[in-house]
Amino acid sequence: MDDRDLQYQKYKAILENYLEEQSEQTLYKGQQFSRKMIEQKISPEEAVSLHVSVLEELFPDIPEPLKNSYDFLLEMMIGYGFAYREHQSLRSRQQQLESEIEIAANMQQTLLAGDKPEVPNLDIGAISKPAQKMSGDYYHFVQDENDCVSVAIADVIGKGIPAALCMSMIKYTMDSAPEQRMQPGAVLENLNRVVEQNVDPNMFITMFYGLYDPRVHSFYYAGAGHEPGFFYDAEKDEFEELFTKGLVLGVSKKTSYQEYQRVLNGNDMVIMLSDGVTECRSTNGFIERDEIVALIRKYIHLSAQEIVEEVYRELERLQEFELRDDFTLVILRREV
Amino acid sequence: MNIQSCVEVRNEWDIVKARQSGRNIAKELGFGTVDQARITTAISELARNIYLYAGSGEVAIERVENGGKFGLKIEASDSGPGIKDIRKVMEDGFTTSGGLGAGLPGVKRLMDEFTIDSKENEGTVITSIKWLR
Ligand SMILES: Nc1ncnc2c1ncn2[C@@H]1O[C@H](COP(=O)(O)OP(=O)(O)OP(=O)(O)O)[C@@H](O)[C@H]1O
Numbered sequence: 001m002d003d004r005d006l007q008y009q010k011y012k013a014i015l016e017n018y019l020e021e022q023s024e025q026t027l028y029k030g031q032q033f034s035r036k037m038i039e040q041k042i043s044p045e046e047a048v049s050l051h052v053s054v055l056e057e058l059f060p061d062i063p064e065p066l067k068n069s070y071d072f073l074l075e076m077m078i079g080y081g082f083a084y085r086e087h088q089s090l091r092s093r094q095q096q097l098e099s100e101i102e103i104a105a106n107m108q109q110t111l112l113a114g115d116k117p118e119v120p121n122l123d124i125g126a127i128s129k130p131a132q133k134m135s136g137d138y139y140h141f142v143q144d145e146n147d148c149v150s151v152a153i154a155d156v157i158g159k160g161i162p163a164a165l166c167m168s169m170i171k172y173t174m175d176s177a178p179e180q181r182m183q184p185g186a187v188l189e190n191l192n193r194v195v196e197q198n199v200d201p202n203m204f205i206t207m208f209y210g211l212y213d214p215r216v217h218s219f220y221y222a223g224a225g226h227e228p229g230f231f232y233d234a235e236k237d238e239f240e241e242l243f244t245k246g247l248v249l250g251v252s253k254k255t256s257y258q259e260y261q262r263v264l265n266g267n268d269m270v271i272m273l274s275d276g277v278t279e280c281r282s283t284n285g286f287i288e289r290d291e292i293v294a295l296i297r298k299y300i301h302l303s304a305q306e307i308v309e310e311v312y313r314e315l316e317r318l319q320e321f322e323l324r325d326d327f328t329l330v331i332l333r334r335e336v
Numbered sequence: 337m338n339i340q341s342c343v344e345v346r347n348e349w350d351i352v353k354a355r356q357s358g359r360n361i362a363k364e365l366g367f368g369t370v371d372q373a374r375i376t377t378a379i380s381e382l383a384r385n386i387y388l389y390a391g392s393g394e395v396a397i398e399r400v401e402n403g404g405k406f407g408l409k410i411e412a413s414d415s416g417p418g419i420k421d422i423r424k425v426m427e428d429g430f431t432t433s434g435g436l437g438a439g440l441p442g443v444k445r446l447m448d449e450f451t452i453d454s455k456e457n458e459g460t461v462i463t464s465i466k467w468l469r
Pocket residue numbers: 381385386389390414416417418419425430431432433434438439440441460
């Protein structure tokens with residue numbers, strides 16, 4: 001017996017059973033059977049045809065008009081079969097798209113995830129988590145021969161694939177102008193030009209760029225409309241906002257970015273983040289910047305990497321494990 | 337029995353004629369009721385496109401054989417405006433009826449073989465075969 005015969009016999013048995021006594025149990029069996037038919041990709045018109053052929057066997061003397069009406073029903077079901085097949089083909093296309101996105105996301109990870117540098121007397125922690133498969137956040141470290149470390153954090157307003165593509169462009173722009181690395185203001189001005197010329201006007205990018213020079217224990221930085229970070233003064237045991245003045249990248253052709261400087265004493269920290277951190281939303285509304293500070297304080301005795309991981313873990317839990325925006329948090333701490 | 341036919345399509349009545357001759361031939365060749373209905377629907381969609389977009393054309397139906405296998409071949413041709421972007425019309429969800437799965441991609445799925453040949457301002461020839469199992 002082939003599949004078709006088997007199906008026919010099974011359907012016939014269930015139907016006969018139901019005609020004998022209209023029990024819920026048999027209807028349940030019917031439901032199970034229909035699931036199997038769907039699994040086997042039986043289309044609606046085939047289901048109707050199955051039913052009709054069983055009927056014709058059970059009742060050889062079906063009145064002619066009734067028989068004709070089934071032909072009519074079959075014709076009607078072809079339209080549903082159309083829709084059913086389209087659904088199947090769209091579904092397989094979606095699966096294909098998803099696996100492509102998966103591959104792209106992995107590529108992005110290898111592309112963007114620069115290694116965290118090892119610098120004597122500098123404790124570095126960094127974490128970045130995409131809300132969806134692909135991230136519109138970006139962070140990148142570069143270490144030069146003098147152990148100067150530059151760090152860039154950027155956030156594309158918008159999420160998903162367009163944001164991720166844009167992020168790749170930022171990375172290559174930064175890689176292609178290494179001589180500017182020591183001047184945060186100039187780095188942002190260059191990026192602003194590139195973004196303004198190449199990116200859709202509806203897409204904005206905020207960025208924070210900083211450079212730590214261990215020879216003078218100084219942190220130089222500039223910002224382009226980016227979520228302000230924090231500076232932790234260990235001696236006073238106080239957090240301050242790392243304010244920067246500067247337009248979001250890509251808004252205006254000619255704009256300049258002011259450069260700032262901070263000296264880091266022992267155990268001082270620079271904390272940089274994306275707005276995915278402050279825009280974490282818990283059931284009690286937005287999470288205040290104060291709360292982020294409190295969280296960092298809670299784990300301040302740990303290493304920089306442990307701090308960023310613990311803060312992420314807590315915020316993830318507060319949001320019931322549903323990230324609404326890409327999340328990036330970077331901490332630099334001068335060790336004594 | 338005449339196992340080929342050619343129907344000129346100029347109005348909606350002709351669509352019905354094309355369906356009828358397709359169904360007759362399908363029955364004659366031994367297709368089951370489900371396949372008969374599928375073939376007829378495919379013919380209907382192709383003839384309707386001719387009527388709507390080319391104004392007039394013809395639908396030829398014939399028996400084909402390939403290595404002992406028998407089938408029914410539909411050839412819908414016209415000298416209308418042609419289809420500019422064939423790839424696009426073969427995408428799901430492109431049809432004007434929108435997401436009902438009908439139209440050319442639907443026809444392709446109902447049948448076993450399907451080819452479009454079309455040139456802008458010259459016309460369109462769509463050939464499609466269903467094999468007997
Ligand atoms: N014979 C033809 N000549 C010129 N253009 C055609 C022809 N057949 C189809 N087209 C073009 O291809 C498009 C897609 O055709 P298709 O039959 O898939 O969908 P539709 O006719 O728009 O909608 P539906 O058939 O679902 O009601 C049509 O909108 C028309 O522009």
